[in-house]
Amino acid sequence: MARSMTQARAEDSYRHAGARKAGQLGAAVLVLVILMLVDLATGPSGMSIADVWTALLAGPSGENRAAATILWQLRLPQTIMGVLVGGCLGISGLQMQTILDNPLASPFTLGFSASAGFGAALAIMFGNFGWLPSYLAVPISAFAMTVLACCIVYTIAVWRGATPEMLVLSGITVLFFFQSLQSLLQFMASPEVLQQIVFWLFGSMLKATWTSVAVCAVIMIACLPFIVRDSWNLTALRLGDANAASLGLNVRSLRKRTFLMVALLTSAAVSFVGTIGFVGLIAPHVGRALVGEDHRYGLPMAAVCGAIILIAASVIGKAISPGASIPVGIITSIAGIPMLMAVIISHKETGS
Amino acid sequence: MSRLDASQRVLRTTNLGVERGGRSIISGIDLTLAGGLVTAVVGPNGAGKSTLLAALAGALPCAGEVVLDNAADASADSPAARSDKSGPAPASWRVGYMPQAQTLRTRLTVLEVLLLGRREQLGWRVSDKDLAMAREMVAHFRLDAISDRPMTRLSGGQQQMVLLAQRLMREPDLLVLDEPTSALDLHHQLAVLDLIRDYARRTGAVVVAAIHDLGLATRNCDRVALVDGGTVRSFGAPEEVLTRGMVGEVYRVELETYRNAEGRSVNVPVAAVLAPMGSVSKSRG
Numbered sequence: 264m265a266r267s268m269t270q271a272r273a274e275d276s277y278r279h280a281g282a283r284k285a286g287q288l289g290a291a292v293l294v295l296v297i298l299m300l301v302d303l304a305t306g307p308s309g310m311s312i313a314d315v316w317t318a319l320l321a322g323p324s325g326e327n328r329a330a331a332t333i334l335w336q337l338r339l340p341q342t343i344m345g346v347l348v349g350g351c352l353g354i355s356g357l358q359m360q361t362i363l364d365n366p367l368a369s370p371f372t373l374g375f376s377a378s379a380g381f382g383a384a385l386a387i388m389f390g391n392f393g394w395l396p397s398y399l400a401v402p403i404s405a406f407a408m409t410v411l412a413c414c415i416v417y418t419i420a421v422w423r424g425a426t427p428e429m430l431v432l433s434g435i436t437v438l439f440f441f442q443s444l445q446s447l448l449q450f451m452a453s454p455e456v457l458q459q460i461v462f463w464l465f466g467s468m469l470k471a472t473w474t475s476v477a478v479c480a481v482i483m484i485a486c487l488p489f490i491v492r493d494s495w496n497l498t499a500l501r502l503g504d505a506n507a508a509s510l511g512l513n514v515r516s517l518r519k520r521t522f523l524m525v526a527l528l529t530s531a532a533v534s535f536v537g538t539i540g541f542v543g544l545i546a547p548h549v550g551r552a553l554v555g556e557d558h559r560y561g562l563p564m565a566a567v568c569g570a571i572i573l574i575a576a577s578v579i580g581k582a583i584s585p586g587a588s589i590p591v592g593i594i595t596s597i598a599g600i601p602m603l604m605a606v607i608i609s610h611k612e613t614g615s
Numbered sequence: 616m617s618r619l620d621a622s623q624r625v626l627r628t629t630n631l632g633v634e635r636g637g638r639s640i641i642s643g644i645d646l647t648l649a650g651g652l653v654t655a656v657v658g659p660n661g662a663g664k665s666t667l668l669a670a671l672a673g674a675l676p677c678a679g680e681v682v683l684d685n686a687a688d689a690s691a692d693s694p695a696a697r698s699d700k701s702g703p704a705p706a707s708w709r710v711g712y713m714p715q716a717q718t719l720r721t722r723l724t725v726l727e728v729l730l731l732g733r734r735e736q737l738g739w740r741v742s743d744k745d746l747a748m749a750r751e752m753v754a755h756f757r758l759d760a761i762s763d764r765p766m767t768r769l770s771g772g773q774q775q776m777v778l779l780a781q782r783l784m785r786e787p788d789l790l791v792l793d794e795p796t797s798a799l800d801l802h803h804q805l806a807v808l809d810l811i812r813d814y815a816r817r818t819g820a821v822v823v824a825a826i827h828d829l830g831l832a833t834r835n836c837d838r839v840a841l842v843d844g845g846t847v848r849s850f851g852a853p854e855e856v857l858t859r860g861m862v863g864e865v866y867r868v869e870l871e872t873y874r875n876a877e878g879r880s881v882n883v884p885v886a887a888v889l890a891p892m893g894s895v896s897k898s899r900g
Contacts, residue, residue, distance in 0.1 A: 276763055277726050277746060364720070491739070499731050501721035506778065509674065509712040510734045510785075555765075556723045559739065 284554040284564075291553075291567040295346070298574045302342045305581040307588070308333050344471035344535070345577050345591070346570040347479040349542055351532035353569025354490065354562055355525040356543030357550060361497045361558070362518045362525075363427045366606065369544035370529040373434030373522075374412050376538040377441035379530060382408030383537070384448045384460045401463065402475065402534040409530035412437045417522065425518045466539035466592030468577055475535035482531035486524055493521060494558040501556050539592045541599025542569050548606050623819035624650035624684065624708075624788050626671065631679040633666050640666045641845040644679070648838070650788075650819040653812050655832035655853070657825075658842035659866050664825045665715060665793050667842060671823060672712035672791040683708045683789060683821075711787030715794055716775055722765035725758055725777050732784025748784060756780045756810070771798035779807065783814060790814065792824040796831065804828070808835040830881075833857055841865060857882070 303319070304312045310330060318330040325331040355370040363372065371377075386397070386404035395403065419433035449457055463470075496517050499507045504514050533539065549572075550565035576594035583589055625647065632642035641663040648654050656664050669675040723731075729749040730741055737745060753762045756776055766774055775798045782790065790811065796804040808831065815822040826832045832839050833853040841849045841856050843865045849856045859870050859882045868884040875881050 277741075277749075280763070281741075494739075495731070495734060495737055498723070498727070499734055501723055502728065502731065502778075503717055503719065503721075505714040505717060509672070509710075509714060509782075510731060512734065551722075555727075556721055557727055 281560075284557075284560040287553050288560065288564055288567065291564065291571065295567055295571050295574065298571060298578065299342050299346065302345070302574050302578050302581075303334065303338050305578055306333070306338055307581075307586060310334075340473050340476050341468040341471045341577070342574065343476050344479065345468050345573045347476065347483060348466075348468075348532040348536055348539065349546070349570035349573030350566040351479070351483060351528040351569075352539065352543035352573075353546035353550065353565035353567070355528040355532075356569070357547035357558070357561055357565040358490075358497065358521050358525050359543070360547050361500055362521045363431060364500075364503075365427065365431075366548070367544070368431075369541075370525055370532075371438075371538070371540070371543065373416050373430065373525075374436075374438030374441060375409050375526060375529045376533060376540075377438045377445065378408040378412035379405040379533045380464055380538060381441040381445040381448070382406070382534075383463045384445050384452075387459045387463060388448055388452055388456050398472070399474075402478075405534040406530050408441070409526060409534065412441060413523065413526035413530075417519065420519060420522070425515045425522070427518075430518070430522065463537050464592075465590035466533065466537035466595075467588075467590035468536055469588070469590075470536050479531050479535065482527060486528055489520070489524055490562060493517065494562060497521065497558040497562075498556060537590075537592060539573065540596045541603065542572050542595050545599055545602045545606070546572055548602075624821050626650075626789060626821045626823075627680075627682045627684065628671070629680040629682070631667075631670055631677055631681060633663075633670050633675055633677045639845060641670065641842075644847050646840065646847060646850060648821050648823060650821045651815050652837035653808070653815050653822045653824065653835075654838040654840055655824055655826045655836035656840050656842055657827070657829060657832050657857070658848075662842045663845040664842050666845075668791050668793050668823060668825055669712075669714070672710050672789070674712055674714075708788045709785055710789045710791065711782035711785045712791045713778055713782050713793060713795060716771065716778075716798055719766045719774055722767050724765055725762045725769070726753065728766060728777055729753065729781050729784055732781035752780045752784055772800060772803055775799060776803065776807070779810075783810075786818070788818075788820050790820055790822045790824075792822075794825050794827065796824075796826060796828070804831060805835065812837075829857055829862065863888075 300312070300315070304310060304315045310318070310333065314330055315334060318325055318327060318334040321327065321331060323331060323335040352370055356368075359368045359370055359372060360366055365372075382405035383401050385408070386400040390397065390400070415437050416430065416433045420430055423429050423433075449460055452460060496507075496512055499510050499512055500514065500517065502510075508514050529543075546569035547561075547565045549568040550561050553568075554560035554564045572595065573591055576591040576598065577588070579598075580589035580591055580594045627648075628644055628646045631644040631646075633640045644667065656667060658664050666675065670677040671681060673681070721728075726749055729752055730737065730745060733745045733748070753759055756779075758773075758777065758780065761769060761773060766777065769777065775795065779792065779795055782792075792811070795807055795811070799807060811822050811824065812835065814820060824836070826836070836853060838851065839849075839853045839856040840847050841861065848865060849861060859872060862868070862882060862884070863870050866884070867888045869886040869888060870882045871885050873881050873883060
């Protein structure tokens with residue numbers, strides 16, 4: 264009797280925690296939606312929230328042409344792209360930290376930002392490769408270079424075993440390789456081209472279009488079933504390789520396919536808008552602090568946190584300098600430093 | 616917890632061996648382990664205990680043969696054999712393998728860790744059945760007070776208990792434990808051996824555990840396999856295997872023999888023998 268009572272009460276505690284986590288996720292989504300509206304309402308043209316609301320309801324072919332164009336052709340794709348990029352970086356950041364068992368890992372640890380930067384610089388410098396329109400050449404080249412970087416790391420990992428150490432070491436090699444190539448291009452570039460390259464490297468939502476939104480969304484949705492399928496497996500990996508393996512999990516194969524997923528999500532995020540630091544590092548920490556290490560909650564929470572950080576950075580960027588909004592990449596990097604500091608200190612405290 | 620399968624299982628190895636980097640770690644091991652009994656694997660450091668256990672659990676590539684069988688159809692011509700280059704045990708057999716304790720860095724709670732024991736059965740949502748099972752295991756292992764606590768906030772011994780409970784969540788036919796008592800105090804060492812002995816009795820599972828404490832192996836296990844130099848020196852009932860001469864020779868220690876209250880003789884190691892092996896026949900009152 265007594266035991267069945269404690270059992271019933273305790274059973275509640277797990278379900279209760281689950282409900283609480285779902286609630287937190289819902290609250291985070293609400294915060295994100297509010298931030299999105301604020302983001303839509305801020306910008307150089309000075310539309311009020313009411314104007315934004317009517318233009319939003321009127322649709323892309325609304326009667327107020329100026330408002331419709333600003334909202335539907337400029338601001339909305341930027342905001343939605345921000346959400347998608349933040350989500351991609353948040354998810355891939357958590358995946359990376361889990362498969363490398365390292366709280367300081369991020370989607371960029373394995374060189375994906377450097378390779379995308381090199382790809383973009385290549386396309387900016389050598390134009391459209393003769394046949395591509397330039398607004399496609401840059402992201403395609405950035406994407407291709409990221410895939411190449413991924414292939415190099417993956418090959419080394421397959422060849423020498425997909426351990427965290429091997430992944431990190433080969434990733435760092437790839438990172439420096441592409442960084443050097445990019446420096447070489449920057450050195451050779453004319454001042455005008457150099458300026459364009461540097462601007463690309465500041466991740467900014469100004470580059471977003473409906474095309475980029477569509478491509479990014481398609482990649483994210485395509486990844487979703489695989490992310491869902493491995494949620495429990497990534498949770499199991501938190502017990503360490505030996506324990507996870509003895510639960511019947513093929514640890515190496517999990518690590519390899521998660522790595523591919525990270526490469527895909529990251530390149531989808533950075534190819535269009537440029538590199539945006541720290542979101543992929545900080546969002547997983549915030550997510551974990553809120554909902555714990557169960558990846559069924561952790562992954563969506565990291566995604567929403569990533570989106571919140573990115574949209575908040577966008578709002579701040581526009582608020583600081585209303586004329587020419589500061590690129591979000593710069594804001595996240597500046598704001599990221601104290602956050603990173605906090606992460607390091609809190610890890611020292613828990614002694615883990 | 617209660618798998619109503621009374622049929623006992625048998626694990627047989629034939630000429631089992633493991634090589635690493637061209638060096639033989641264990642070789643020529645022929646063992647028959649009966650279900651329903653707890654077999655202690657004992658032996659000095661570096662004897663090959665962990666390698667043997669990993670090979671039995673199918674976690675290492677190995678030569679020779681490991682056959683997992685139901686005692687009832689032991690004579691059947693197609694036993695679930697797994698030979699040649701390792702791979703997982705036959706799908707029909709569930710293996711619960713607990714490697715040596717490592718530092719855990721996860722903040723997953725005790726209950727979450729237990730549920731992961733059902734990894735292969737879990738759906739996206741944790742079913743009431745799996746949750747009830749985890750709760751039962753919490754009660755069985757007396758983890759009630761810590762069931763919602765993150766693993767990093769547990770002691771090494773508590774972590775070890777939780778990981779053992781997690782393996783039992785798998786309802787294994789073969790339970791392989793590498794030093795399950797290494798981080799435990801006296802009370803919990805005995806409690807754990809009671810728990811796994813009870814599990815073996817109830818389910819007919821084959822249970823193998825590496826144990827350092829020879830007293831524990833003698834009193835609380837049903838069989839002992841003494842491993843030395845990569846092979847099984849002796850296998851059988853504890854008092855037959857752990858004789859004064861054998862223990863003295865394999866562990867290179869001097870022993871004294873006492874009689875306990877029940878009149879049974881107890882060998883107590885009193886000194887390390889630094890001389891080369893073979894010179895430990897000196898006996899004392």
